[in-house]
Amino acid sequence: MGLPELRPIQDCITRWNSTLHMLKRVLDSREAIISTLALLNAPIELLYPHEWDIVKEACTLLEPFEQVTVEISGEQYVTASKMIILCRGLQIATTHHQTSGAISTENITEMVQVLSASMEKRFHRMEFNNVLAEASVLDPRFKKLAFNDSTALDEAVQRLKTAAANCTRNEPSAPPGNQGEAVSLEVEKHTSAVLK
Incomplete structure (x- = not known):
C-alpha cells in the first residue's frame, strides 16, 4: 500500500x-489495519x-502529558525547578482543550474532566x-515566573535568604563580632539582588 512498515505496539498496564x-x-x-482485517475476513469488529x-x-489531549513525562524523567539535567511551571502548563492545556470547543464527544469530555480533577488534586498547593x-526561584530561567501565588514566592525567597545567612554565620572563618553581622547583611542583599 506504499505505507511505512510499522509494527503494532501493545500497551503495558504499568506504563x-x-x-x-x-x-x-x-x-x-x-488504512493498513482496516485493509488487512477486511482481506483476512477476521472476526474483529472495526471501529x-x-x-x-x-x-x-484522545491522542491530542494526552500528547502534552507525554511531553511533560519525558521532560521530567530526564537524567542528564535538573528537573525539580521545572515541576511547578510544567504542571501548571498541563492544567492550562487541559482547560484550553475543554473551553476551545474542540471536544466533539461525550467520552472526551469525560476524559478531560477526569484529568482536570486529578491534576487539581495532585498539583494543589504545589507552589508551597x-x-x-x-x-524554581533559584533557576535563572524561571525565578518568579513559576509562581501564581505571591505568598508561596515570598516564603521561598525568605527561606533562601535565611539559609544563606545561616551558612555565613556558621562558617569557621567568619569575622568575629559586628563584622559577621555585616557579612550576613551583605549576603542577604546579594541574595535579594539575585532573586530580582
Whole structure:
C-alpha cells in the first residue's frame, strides 16, 4: 500500500504512556489495519468513523502529558525547578482543550474532566512544596515566573535568604563580632539582588 512498515505496539498496564503509543501507532496504521482485517475476513469488529475521531482526540489531549513525562524523567539535567511551571502548563492545556470547543464527544469530555480533577488534586498547593519552590526561584530561567501565588514566592525567597545567612554565620572563618553581622547583611542583599 506504499505505507511505512510499522509494527503494532501493545500497551503495558504499568506504563500509562504505552497506551498513548499504542493508540498513535493504530492511527498511523489505520488504512493498513482496516485493509488487512477486511482481506483476512477476521472476526474483529472495526471501529466506526466517530470512534476513530475519539482515538485521535484522545491522542491530542494526552500528547502534552507525554511531553511533560519525558521532560521530567530526564537524567542528564535538573528537573525539580521545572515541576511547578510544567504542571501548571498541563492544567492550562487541559482547560484550553475543554473551553476551545474542540471536544466533539461525550467520552472526551469525560476524559478531560477526569484529568482536570486529578491534576487539581495532585498539583494543589504545589507552589508551597519547599524543595520545588526553592528550586524554581533559584533557576535563572524561571525565578518568579513559576509562581501564581505571591505568598508561596515570598516564603521561598525568605527561606533562601535565611539559609544563606545561616551558612555565613556558621562558617569557621567568619569575622568575629559586628563584622559577621555585616557579612550576613551583605549576603542577604546579594541574595535579594539575585532573586530580582
